[in-house]
Amino acid sequence: MIRLKNAGKIYRGETFETKALDYVNLEIKTNEFLAVMGSSGSGKTTLLNILGGMDFLTEGEYEYDGVKINELSENRLEKFRKEKVAFIFQQFALMDRYTVFENIEMPLLALGIKKKERKCIVEEHMEKLGIAALRDKYPPYISGGQQQRTAIARALAKGSELILADEPTGALDKKCGEELMELFLDMHGMKKTIVMVTHDEKIAGYAERVVRVCDGKVCS
Amino acid sequence: MRLSGILRLAADRIYMNRKKFLQTVFMLFLSFFMLIGVLLGFYQYNYTLICANEVIQCDKNRLFKVEFKYFESMDESNASRFFQFMNALNQMAGIRAGKYEAAAMNYQLITTQAEEESIVSQLEYEQQAERGETTISMAEFYKNSNEADVLFLDDAFVDICGLSDTEKKRISLKEDKEYTDMAVGYERQKELPVGTGLYDMFTGRKYRVTQVLKKESAFLPGSLFSSREPKLSLDNSLVTLPNDRWMKDGYSSAYQVYQNNIYYIADEKEECKYLAEQVEKTAKDLGQWVEVKSFPGLVEEYRKIQQSEQVPMLVFGLVLLFLSVMNIFLSTLISLLSQKKELGIMLACGITKKEIYRILFVENLLRFLTAFCPAYALMCFYHSRGINNNMSVVIRILPLLAAILVILLLIAAILPVLFYRKKYPAAFR
Incomplete structure (x- = not known):
């Protein structure tokens, strides 16, 4: 169970102050597939970063399975990120200088999994996502759909409970986007909690529940 | 993350940024x-000062002992001047030239078969030389004889060769026998095989020769244990003027040869x-350049020479080192920026800061070691x-x-x- 209570995030610069999240209260059940919708700059990505432990709250509380994430030390926060969370980004966030295989392998390296085991896991997920043939290709030389599959394979290979997707279909055409959503539904079937940020109504329709964010607040 | 993972990612980074690396x-x-x-250079300087403590034992009439680790590192011209100087001293001290020259070659490698015969011919020749009946020099005589390959040894060779106490113990000199046991360096075993007299x-x-020292002793400085080829000509051989019985009641002064100059270093006795004055006078008569200095004076001068040579190099080295470190620091920072x-992705993948x-760190360590090891090896060779x-x-350094x-x-x-310590992963994206 994920719980945000009066969560606030303010970005402060020398001459400005921006309220990205404004007293957000949100509960996400375990194994739920949630879509977060909102216009650009509404605070969707900030919300996702907070949920993934990539950023910190300036106000309020963030609780994950009863653990107050906003009170964790940096080391424990990193542990939380390493073990519990997987990210899928709009621009795929693949490392151009690593092959598809190596990209998928990266979180497994972080988890300290042995080489043999890593190879099995990566190959299994590449197979599952239909990108086995791209093993030694570099991301810039494969299509957007294939890149996003690689990113999903990377997120799945990690075996995390919580998958955070930031506009996963944003850089894909309609057909690829739909294919991708099928994969998300498969992931959901694997008992994963998915939080997906999107501003596409149709894509959001794949989720069990849709939450709308306007000006840093949860509207509905 | 396992160490293998860290090493692999560091290696990846090095490969990807190989030009900069x-x-x-x-x-x-x-x-x-x-x-x-x-x-x-600085350590060498200390070492040289230690060498500067080598002494010539002398009395008013005779020069009778020279110990020097240092001499073996002389070049040929220095050695030649050294001999001329020694000869001058020798003449001054009233020792005949022939005798001195023989003294310069005071230990002779003699095969067991030819030993007695050779000694006789040598002594005969010396007597001839004394009577002025010889037509060739002693050096030529030795070269022409079967015993031309002369190795200069003395019973104090363990000190000359700078052996450690442990190694000294390995050499047992039993003087009650007709032959005294002696040890030779590993590299000398071909020239002086066990059994050689x-x-x-x-x-x-x-x-x-009853013993060959372990291989490592070849690295010790000194003639006998040197790993280098022996120099067998008169002009650049290691020479010692022993011996123990002449050391009694001797007076000491230090002697040093360096930088193509010859110094006779007088102490306060x-x-x-007196000897220093005589040396100066004799050297002047013989056209030799000799400068008499006190030992502290020489040390001070030597220190100045060393410093004048090394300080600019040290400053330049430190500046270059500082620039290198700044280069590494900035390149690390620029590569991070x-x-x-990529770093954001790594953090998102669960790799911690x-x-x-x-x-x-591993990347920089490899960078340092890749630079350091060849530099160290090359400087050792040099x-x-x-x-x-x-x-x-x-x-030691x-x-x-x-x-x-x-x-x-x-x-x-x-x-x-x-x-980067205080930055959150979101800031990396």
Whole structure:
């Protein structure tokens, strides 16, 4: 169970102050597939970063399975990120200088999994996502759909409970986007909690529940 | 993350930024090379001062003992001047030239078969020389004889060769026998195989090679245990004028030869002052350049020469080192800034900041070692070819170098870490 209570995030610069999240209260059940919708700059990505432990709250509380994430030390926060969370980004966030295989392998390296085991896991997920043939290709030389599959394979290979997707279909055409959503539904079937940020109504329709964010607040 | 993972990611980074890596390695290599050179120079300087304590034992009439580790590192011209000087001293002291020349070659390698015969012919020749009946020099005589290959040894060779106490114990000199047991360095075993007899024509002592020292002793400085080819000509051989019985009641003064100059270093004793005056006078008569100095005066002068040579090199080395470290620091920082996205992805993949810093540390460590090892090896090689080639010096400076290496590594690798310490992963994207 994920719980945000009066969560606030303010970005402060020398001459400005921006309220990205404004007293957000949100509960996400375990194994739920949630879509977060909102216009650009509404605070969707900030919300996702907070949920993934990539950023910190300036106000309020963030609780994950009863653990107050906003009170964790940096080391424990990193542990939380390493073990519990997987990210899928709009621009795929693949490392151009690593092959598809190596990209998928990266979180497994972080988890300290042995080489043999890593190879099995990566190959299994590449197979599952239909990108086995791209093993030694570099991301810039494969299509957007294939890149996003690689990113999903990377997120799945990690075996995390919580998958955070930031506009996963944003850089894909309609057909690829739909294919991708099928994969998300498969992931959901694997008992994963998915939080997906999107501003596409149709894509959001794949989720069990849709939450709308306007000006840093949860509207509905 | 496992160590293998960290090593792999560090290796990946090096491979991906190989041009920059090689550039910084090259700069560091130059810096280390100079720094090691300077440190060796300073240590060498200490070593030379120790050598400067070598003494000539003398009385008012005769020069009777020279001990020098130093001499074996002389070049030919120095050696030649040394001999001329010695000869002049010798003449001054009233020792006949022929005798001195024989003294210069005072230990002769004689095969057991030809031993007695050779001694007789040698003594006969000396007597002829004394009567002025000889037509060829002693050197020529030796060269023409079967015993031309002369190795100069004396019963104090263990000191000359700078053996450690442990190694000294390995050499047992049993003087109650007709032949005294002696040991030779590993590299000399071909020239002096076990069983070879040696005869000291001054003391009349006979030696027999009974032992070959372990291989490591080849690295010790000194003639007998040197790993280098022996120099067998008269002009550049190791020479000692022994022996123990002449040492009684002797007066001492220090003698040093360096930088193509010859110094006779007088201490404060009246006898030495007298000898110094005589040396100056004789040298002047013979057209030799001799300068008499006090030992502290020589040390001071030597220190100044060393400093004037080494300080600019040290400054240049340190400047280059500073630039190299700055280069590494900035390149690490720039690579962190330019790979912000990549680092963000790594963090999103679960790699912690600490692990990223470890990767950077390993990368820098490899960079330093890749530069340091060849620089150290090259400087060792260079050092082994130079004068005062005491290889223990290069080992002695290792802890200091290691400390410098660690400090530089920390400066180069930790500053970027401090720079990024407080940033949250979201800031990397």
